[in-house]
Amino acid sequence: MKFLVCISNVPDTTTKITFTPDNKEFNKAGVQFVINPWDEYALTRAIELKEAAGSGTVTVLNVGEADTEPNIRKALAIGADDAIRVNAAPQDAFFVAEQIAAVAKEGGYDVILMGKESIDYNGFQVHGMVGEMLGIPTVAPAMKLDMNGNTATLEREIEGGKEIVTVTTPFVASCQQPMCEPRIPNMRGIMTARTKPLKVVPPVGEPARTQVAEYALPPKKQGVKLIPAENAGELIKLLRNEAKVI
Amino acid sequence: MSVLVVVECADGEVKKSSLEVATYGAEVAAMLGTTATAIAVGEATEANLAKLGEQGITKVLYDAEPRLKDFVNNAYTKLIATAAEQEQAKVIILANSNIGAAVGSRLSVRLKASLATNAVELPKTDNGQFVVRRGAFSGKAFSDVVLSGERKIIAVKKNSTEAKHEAGKTAEVQSFTAQLTDADFADAPTQVVMQDQAGGILLPEADRVVSGGRGMKGPENWGLIEDLAKALHAATACSKPVSDVDWRPHHEHVGQTGITVSPNLYIACGISGAIQHLAGVNSSKVIVVINKDPEAPFFKAADYGIVGDVFDVLPKLTAAVKELG
Ligand SMILES: Cc1cc2nc3c(=O)[nH]c(=O)nc-3n(C[C@H](O)[C@H](O)[C@H](O)COP(=O)(O)OP(=O)(O)OC[C@H]3O[C@@H](n4cnc5c(N)ncnc54)[C@H](O)[C@@H]3O)c2cc1C
Numbered sequence: 001m002k003f004l005v006c007i008s009n010v011p012d013t014t015t016k017i018t019f020t021p022d023n024k025e026f027n028k029a030g031v032q033f034v035i036n037p038w039d040e041y042a043l044t045r046a047i048e049l050k051e052a053a054g055s056g057t058v059t060v061l062n063v064g065e066a067d068t069e070p071n072i073r074k075a076l077a078i079g080a081d082d083a084i085r086v087n088a089a090p091q092d093a094f095f096v097a098e099q100i101a102a103v104a105k106e107g108g109y110d111v112i113l114m115g116k117e118s119i120d121y122n123g124f125q126v127h128g129m130v131g132e133m134l135g136i137p138t139v140a141p142a143m144k145l146d147m148n149g150n151t152a153t154l155e156r157e158i159e160g161g162k163e164i165v166t167v168t169t170p171f172v173a174s175c176q177q178p179m180c181e182p183r184i185p186n187m188r189g190i191m192t193a194r195t196k197p198l199k200v201v202p203p204v205g206e207p208a209r210t211q212v213a214e215y216a217l218p219p220k221k222q223g224v225k226l227i228p229a230e231n232a233g234e235l236i237k238l239l240r241n242e243a244k245v246i
Numbered sequence: 247m248s249v250l251v252v253v254e255c256a257d258g259e260v261k262k263s264s265l266e267v268a269t270y271g272a273e274v275a276a277m278l279g280t281t282a283t284a285i286a287v288g289e290a291t292e293a294n295l296a297k298l299g300e301q302g303i304t305k306v307l308y309d310a311e312p313r314l315k316d317f318v319n320n321a322y323t324k325l326i327a328t329a330a331e332q333e334q335a336k337v338i339i340l341a342n343s344n345i346g347a348a349v350g351s352r353l354s355v356r357l358k359a360s361l362a363t364n365a366v367e368l369p370k371t372d373n374g375q376f377v378v379r380r381g382a383f384s385g386k387a388f389s390d391v392v393l394s395g396e397r398k399i400i401a402v403k404k405n406s407t408e409a410k411h412e413a414g415k416t417a418e419v420q421s422f423t424a425q426l427t428d429a430d431f432a433d434a435p436t437q438v439v440m441q442d443q444a445g446g447i448l449l450p451e452a453d454r455v456v457s458g459g460r461g462m463k464g465p466e467n468w469g470l471i472e473d474l475a476k477a478l479h480a481a482t483a484c485s486k487p488v489s490d491v492d493w494r495p496h497h498e499h500v501g502q503t504g505i506t507v508s509p510n511l512y513i514a515c516g517i518s519g520a521i522q523h524l525a526g527v528n529s530s531k532v533i534v535v536i537n538k539d540p541e542a543p544f545f546k547a548a549d550y551g552i553v554g555d556v557f558d559v560l561p562k563l564t565a566a567v568k569e570l571g
Contacts, residue, residue, distance in 0.1 A: 013502060014521050017386040026383075037503055092391075093361070094354070119384050119502060119525070124342070124363050124401075128319075128351025137433040138319060140348045143496075156435070157497075158317055158344055159261070160448045163435035177503050178496050209360040213377055213390045224535070224545050229554030233566030235534065238550060240570060243532045245511040246454070246478060 001056040001147065001169070003046040004109035006100055006126070007039040007075055008090070008118045009068040019215045026120070026215065035071050038115025040078075040182035041175040046113050047079040048180060049147050057081045059107065063090045063099045069198065077185035077193035084199045091208035093121070097129030098205035104134060110169040111152070116141040116176040127174035137167045140174040248283060249275040250335035251303065252326055253295075254345055255288035262451045263341040263402075265301055265409035270402050271339040272302025273368055278337070283307065284417070285329040287322055287345070289315045292419050299415035307332075307422035313431050316438050317345050321430040323352040328424040330357060335397070342401040343450070350401045360395035366406040366529075369393075384502055384525035403529075404451055405508045441497050449498060452481035454511040455530070457500060459485040459523075461516020461537065461556055465493040470560040471515060477567040483507065485517050501526035516556045519544025536560070 011017070012032040019027055035043070043060065050056040060075040062068050063086040072083045086099040104112055112134075117124040124140075131138030143162065144155035154173060156163045185193070227235045239246045251271030253264040260268075268284060275282035284306045286295055295306045307329050314321060326349060330338055338353065340346035342364050354361035362378040366388065370377045375392050378400055382389040393400075449455065456475040458468065468482075475482045482498060489499035500507055502525035512530035516537060517523060524547055527533070535548040538555050545551050552559050 011383075013384070013525065017383045019387075093351070097355075120382065121389075122364050122380075122382050122384065124347040125351040125354070125361055128348055129355050131319075132323070132352040132355035138348065138352065139433070140319075141344060156317075156344075158438070159450050160256075161438060161440035163317060164437040164439070165433060165435050167433055177499075209354075209393070209395050210362065211392045211394065213375070213392050215382070216379075216388045216390065218386075218388065218529075221547065221549065224548040224551040226551050226553065229552050229559055232552055232554065232559045232562035233569070235550055235552060236563060236566035236570060239511065239532070239534070243511075243549065245532050246567070246570075 001050065001053060001111060002107065002109045003050060003056065003058045004061055004104055004107065004112045005039070005043045005046045005058060005075070005080065006061050006112070006114035007043065007071065008036045009033045009062060009064050009071050010036045010118050010120045013037070013119065017217070023214045023216065024212070033068070033071060035074060036115050036118045038117060038119070038176060041177060041179045042113035042115055043075055043078060043080065044182045045145055045175060045180045046111070047183070049145070053147070059084060059109070061086070061100060061103055063088060063096045065089055072198060073193045074185060076196045077189035078183050079189065082197040082199070084201060086203050087200050088203035092210045093123040093125035094129060094210070095205065095208045097126045097133060099203055100126065100130050101133035102204045103201070104130070110150070112170070112172045114174050116174045127172050131172040134170070136170045136172060138172040138174070139165050139167065141176045142173040143176060143179055145173055145175070145179060248280050248333045248335050249278065249337045249339065250330050250333050251282055251284045252338065252340040252346065252349070253284045253286045253298065253306070254341060254343065255286055255290035255294070258289055258291040258294060260290065260294055260298065261341070262409070263343055263404045266404065266407050267339055267341045267402050268298050268301035268303050269410045270368065270407045274337055274339065277368070277371065283333050285326055285422070287314060287325065295419045296416045299417040300411045300413065301409055302412070303417045306417045306419045308419060309422050309424060311423070311426060313434060316435050318431055318434045319348050319352065320433055321426050322349045323356065324426060324430050325424040327353055327356050329422060338397070338399045340399070340401045342403045346401045350399050354399050357397050358395060359397035359399045360393035361399045361401070362391050362393055363401040365400045365402045369400065381529060385528040403508060405453070405510065441495065447479065447481040449481040449483055450505055450507060452507065452509050454478050454480035455483050455507055455509045456480045456513045456515065457483035457485070457517060458488065458515045459517030460487050462488070467557070468494065470556065474513070474560055474564045474567065477564050480511070485523050514544055515560060517544060518542050519547060
């Protein structure tokens with residue numbers, strides 16, 4: 001089984017979000033970038049399934065410029081076999097999906113996994129676009145993935161419950177918890193990652209279909225209004241009469 | 247130039263988030279000088295679909311094919327794409343739900359449309375550009391995106407617009423068929439399992455949420471959370487460590503790696519307010535924090551707070567809600 005796992009490079013969760021003075025770009029200065037947390041589920045599950053089958057390969061794919069390579073190496077250290085970087089700044093979900101679809105077609109992958117969304121753009125879009133571009137099923141968001149030969153059984157989250165879906169390869173799934181416990185690299189993994197192949201390819205396809213005109217920050221909170229614990233009931237009156245939410 | 251709204255239904259009823267989307271769609275249609283048609287997916291009654299007139303929808307298309315009761319990505323995509331072609335829809339609006347996101351992304355490729363998900367406001371059409379404000383950076387910012395394609399798809403975040411109810415207005419319900427074949431149902435679910443929802447309120451759609459963290463000490467104390475939730479007609483939720491140790495089911499876990507919620511009222515009980523938790527709840531309109539540690543980071547994100555012991559405070563709050571009647 002050939003797994004293709006898509007990872008995106010995102011600001012660490014604890015990052016304070018700021019923008020350039022014209023509000024047109026995210027301010028990267030001093031920001032630590034990590035593998036998108038949702039993608040870690042996809043990566044770990046692919047490695048687990050490969051190990052359980054005793055054969056197969058896990059390729060990681062990132063659409064990004066050279067500064068994403070430390071996180072690609074981290075994915076290799078976690079257990080992926082090789083990596084591909086499409087050398088382009090990700091413009092929008094459509095552009096990224098086109099790159100993934102092109103790589104997937106070229107490499108003949110059986111299972112394409114990714115996280116449900118990235119924690120910076122919060123698009124929740126790439127999975128469906130890739131599935132449609134390749135004309136194969138997408139299961140999104142998937143909470144469980146088991147494979148039996150070419151047949152996969154997935155649990156897909158729906159509002160208020162889950163669907164059990166069976167598909168045959170090739171397919172796309174976007175992963176979320178509680179699919180697995182994401183792995184962290186160990187020393188041996190870090191050492192071997194240095195020698196694993198990382199191929200850089202140019203971007204393909206059409207231009208992006210959306211452009212960010214501007215970023216904005218939400219209005220600052222007024223500050224917390226504290227109610228003494230002895231008068232806890234007072235809070236309920238405030239929620240009704242002042243905040244008008246009950 | 248019509249507007250097509252995708253309305254999700256379950257058990258015969260239109261979902262709350264779809265009533266919001268219907269209102270949003272009708273407002274976009276008014277902006278563009280046209281009318282809004284809905285395509286209903288899931289199981290719906292004709293009477294409930296006709297009531298979408300209250301949200302400003304003029305016509306509702308419905309395909310009564312029984313296999314469409316459960317979500318099937320390929321079949322739903324084809325159904326909605328067929329309706330979009332029939333109606334010559336230039337703008338398609340969906341809920342930013344698990345169905346909306348799955349279908350919206352496939353549709354955007356099929357219809358060559360620009361897609362904005364997680365939209366939090368009505369679009370702006372100044373200077374000939376079509377701009378949608380959407381949530382980004384896990385609720386820590388917004389991005390205004392220009393949808394440059396001929397066709398546009400918008401997935402609207404739950405609870406970010408209010409559904410209007412103009413009593414007495416009805417929509418015309420028309421039967422519709424997308425000529426679906428067996429192949430369109432190849433990815434149909436083999437089983438659908440619904441979870442027990444506290445008081446029947448779906449967490450992702452809830453107006454109010456009462457949530458507990460590790461400060462609740464153990465599952466045996468969840469009655470305190472449930473009592474307040476019941477009194478407030480709220481859904482219940484929890485922090486990640488609580489679901490990790492199985493005090494509560496995974497579908498109640500909110501946060502960066504759990505469900506994102508944006509209710510009008512979020513009450514956090516014994517939750518520290520770690521940034522990963524905040525990422526899933528920080529777009530709630532009003533946040534209340536109850537924590538015995540005055541230094542708990544959650545107080546910084548809160549509108550109202552009580553520094554106190556949850557075991558003492560929660561029963562008082564429940565009693566006060568009951569007193570309100
Ligand atoms: C990659 C990643 C993703 C994550 N995703 C999520 C996520 O999606 N959701 C999430 O919630 N977390 C997530 N976390 C975990 C997060 O960092 C915190 O560990 C978690 O939110 C803490 O949960 P808690 O506040 O319930 O517990 P604690 O941090 O243990 O806090 C308990 C709080 O209860 C208070 N307390 C104790 N007793 C009482 C009492 N009797 N009365 C009142 N207050 C009391 C304490 O003062 C404390 O503030 C993630 C972490 C990582 C690294």
